[in-house]
Amino acid sequence: MSPRRFAILDPAAGISGDMLLGALLDAGAPAAWLTSLPDRLGFPGVRVEIGRVLRCGIACTKVSIRLPGGRSELPSEEYVAPGPHGHDHHGHGHDAADHAHARAETHPHSHHGGEEHRHLPELLTIIDRAPLSAWVKERASGAFRLLCEEEGRVHGMPASSVALHEVGAVDAIIDIVGAIEGFEILGIQTVYSRPVALGSGWVRAAHGVIAVPAPVTMRLLDGVEIGPNGPVIGEATTPTGAVLLRVLGHGTPPTHWRSGATGWGAGGRDTEHYPNALRLILAETAAEAGEVVALSSDVDDFSPEYLEPLREALTTAGALDVQIWGTMMKKGRPGFRIEVICDTAATDRVTEALFLHSTTSGVRRVSSERVTLPRRQVQIPAADGISVAVKVLDSPAGPRVKAEYEDVRRAALRLGRPAIEVAREIETAARALLAETAGSSSQPLKEQG
Numbered sequence: 055m056s057p058r059r060f061a062i063l064d065p066a067a068g069i070s071g072d073m074l075l076g077a078l079l080d081a082g083a084p085a086a087w088l089t090s091l092p093d094r095l096g097f098p099g100v101r102v103e104i105g106r107v108l109r110c111g112i113a114c115t116k117v118s119i120r121l122p123g124g125r126s127e128l129p130s131e132e133y134v135a136p137g138p139h140g141h142d143h144h145g146h147g148h149d150a151a152d153h154a155h156a157r158a159e160t161h162p163h164s165h166h167g168g169e170e171h172r173h174l175p176e177l178l179t180i181i182d183r184a185p186l187s188a189w190v191k192e193r194a195s196g197a198f199r200l201l202c203e204e205e206g207r208v209h210g211m212p213a214s215s216v217a218l219h220e221v222g223a224v225d226a227i228i229d230i231v232g233a234i235e236g237f238e239i240l241g242i243q244t245v246y247s248r249p250v251a252l253g254s255g256w257v258r259a260a261h262g263v264i265a266v267p268a269p270v271t272m273r274l275l276d277g278v279e280i281g282p283n284g285p286v287i288g289e290a291t292t293p294t295g296a297v298l299l300r301v302l303g304h305g306t307p308p309t310h311w312r313s314g315a316t317g318w319g320a321g322g323r324d325t326e327h328y329p330n331a332l333r334l335i336l337a338e339t340a341a342e343a344g345e346v347v348a349l350s351s352d353v354d355d356f357s358p359e360y361l362e363p364l365r366e367a368l369t370t371a372g373a374l375d376v377q378i379w380g381t382m383m384k385k386g387r388p389g390f391r392i393e394v395i396c397d398t399a400a401t402d403r404v405t406e407a408l409f410l411h412s413t414t415s416g417v418r419r420v421s422s423e424r425v426t427l428p429r430r431q432v433q434i435p436a437a438d439g440i441s442v443a444v445k446v447l448d449s450p451a452g453p454r455v456k457a458e459y460e461d462v463r464r465a466a467l468r469l470g471r472p473a474i475e476v477a478r479e480i481e482t483a484a485r486a487l488l489a490e491t492a493g494s495s496s497q498p499l500k501e502q503g
Contacts, residue, residue: 059241059242059314059336059337059338059443059458059460060242060243060244060245060246060304060311060336060337060338060339061237061240061242061244061245061246061334061335061336061337062245062246062247062248062307062311062334062335062337063077063245063246063247063248063299063303063332063333063334063335064247064248064332064333064334064335065247065248065249065250065251065281065290065291065295065299065332066248066249066251066281066284066333067251067284067286067290067321067328067329067330067331067332068250068251068252068253068286068289068290068291068292068295068321068332069250069290069291069292069295069296069298069299069332070229070291070292070294070295070321070332071225071226071228071229071230071232071233071292071294071295071298072116072117072118072119072229072319072321072322073295073319073320073321073331073332074229074233074236074295074298074319074332074334075088075117075229075232075233075236075319076104076114076115076116076117076317076318076319076320076331076332077115077317077318077319077331077332077333077334078232078233078236078237078239078240078317078319078334079104079115079117079236079317079319080114080115080316080317080318080319080334081240081315081316081317081334081336082240082315082317082336082433082441083236083239083240084239084440085104087235087236087239088102088104088117088232088236089101089102089104091228091231091232091235092119092224092228094184094185094186095180095181095184095227095228095231096180096183096184097224097227097228099121099122100119100120100121100122100224100228101119101120102117102118102119102120102228103117103118103119103120104116104117105118107320107324108324109318109320109321109324109325109329109330109331110325110326110327110328110329110330111329112318112329112331113318114318114319114320114329114331115317115318115319115320116319116320117319119224119225119228119229121224171217171218171223172217172218172223173214173215173216173217173218174198174199174202174213174214174216175214177198177218177223177226177227178195178198178199180227181194181195181198181227181231182195184231186231186235187235187238189238189243190231190234190235190238193234193301193302194230194231194234196301197230197234197297197298197300197301198226198230199213200274200297200300200301201226201270201274201293201294201297202214202216204270204273204274205270205293207273208269208270208273226294229294229298230294230297230298233298233302234298234301234302237302239464240336241458241460241461241464242336243370244304244370245302245303245304246303246304246305246306246307246308247278247279247299247303247305247306247307248279248281248306248307249279249280249281249282250275250278250279250280250281250290250291250296250299251281251282251283251284251286251290251291252266252267252271252272252275252280252283252290252291253266253267253283253286253287253288253289253290253291254266254283254286254287254288255287255288255289257288257289266288266289266290267289267290267291268289268293270293271289271291271292271293271296274293274296274297274299274300275291275296275299275300276300277300278296278299278300278303279305279306284328285327285328286328287325307337308339308397308399309399310339311337311338311339312337312338312339312429312430312431313335313336313337314335314336314337314338314431314433314443315335315336315433315441316333316334316335316336317333317334317336318331318332318333318334319331319332319334338431338443339374345398345421345422345423345424346374346395346396346397346398346421346422346423346424347395347396347397347398347401347419347420347421347422348393348394348395348419348420348421348422349393349394349395349396349401349404349405349408349417349418349419350391350392350393350394350417350418350420351391351392351408351412351414351416351417351418352381352383352389352390352391352392352414353389353390353392353412353413353414354383354387354388354389354390355413356389356390356412356413356414358390360411360412361378361390363411364378364392364408364411364412365378367407367410367411368394368404368407368408368411370407371396371400371403371404371406371407372396372397372399372400372403372404373394373395373396373400373404373407374395374396374397374424375394375395376392376393376394376395377391377392377393377394378390378391378392378393379391392408392412392414394408395424398421401419405417405419427447427448427449427454428447428448429445429446429447429448430445430446430448431443431444431445431446432444432446432484432487432488434457434480434483434484434487436465436469436476436479436480437465437469440461440464440465440468440469441461442457442458442461442462442465442476442480443457443458443461444456444457444458444480444481444484445457445458446484446488453485453488455481455484455485455488456481457476457477457480457481457484462476462477462480465480
């Protein structure tokens, strides 16, 4: 995963699991990956339905989970307090496990028509046995632990006793695992979020109506920035959406960034007054010029095999560049010089990461000015529906192109071809696209963040 690339969630109309899955597909994740997920999780016969819909004129991707026999988790029935013109029934609505949790809030022990229920230990076992990466397993398991812990606190019961009925449990696993793995598929490790809308009014649960946001949703959003509801009426953010913000979120987006691909994921209802959809923006850092801080340190007691994890930790913390080379320390000891360039706002985070992930006892910091060529990004389709990001540097002699390594590597693995060949083809296609558009428009190919 490229540390320079990240995602920004824009939940101005709220967020749910199915909305995020749709946004990931719309932003470039392959449909075949998601449709194969139920089998990999051990749910034969469960189908993922993918469609294109409009939400207030915006084309979005809609994802629905169907159990054998066509069963699915229906949107909750929402009610809004009367206003000057009577009742307004334009509920927000999402399909999914989201509502399994919302209904459980008034009576967690209630059984839906005698359906099978699943508890936390079983959910964790399903995730552990599935062919998923350690990165995905860690975050998916953490999401279910957090979800059941907060449900348990609301109802005064241990997390292991919280039960999800069969339809909601399957839906929740696919939503949560799929959303997390979807970012991995896109090569994204860091996810930021704009303020999230909660919605307004009342939502029907098992034994009456409860005010929006539901109690467990509010607990799950602890520490997450809340935004205005705008025209959103009904439940905007569901428990599944809230827990995904918690386990994936890195807080508010950086001050400067550049937009890449954008995806829209549709919610269950088509409302009249606002797009019931989640926007996902794939972006990269933008620091063409400005003040930066150079950090440096020398170590002579650090194992070389941990240099790459150190580099990853530094870039995740906000480093713009990391250089490491061998040096000769005092008394003839071999060592390493570590030099890091970062934005001034990230200085403390990067310094902390350097202390945490290396054996250094001191870090030198020098402020300086950094000037680089303006850069942007274009998306070039490869075979099998894979999209590869290509960095474009606008030099005085014309544009320079370089395919992003992580995207090339993922495409090469899926296609079974040498990475260098894939990179050459993608860069050739990028040059052709730039030449084609150079004379037709003075606007940049991608919106600037």
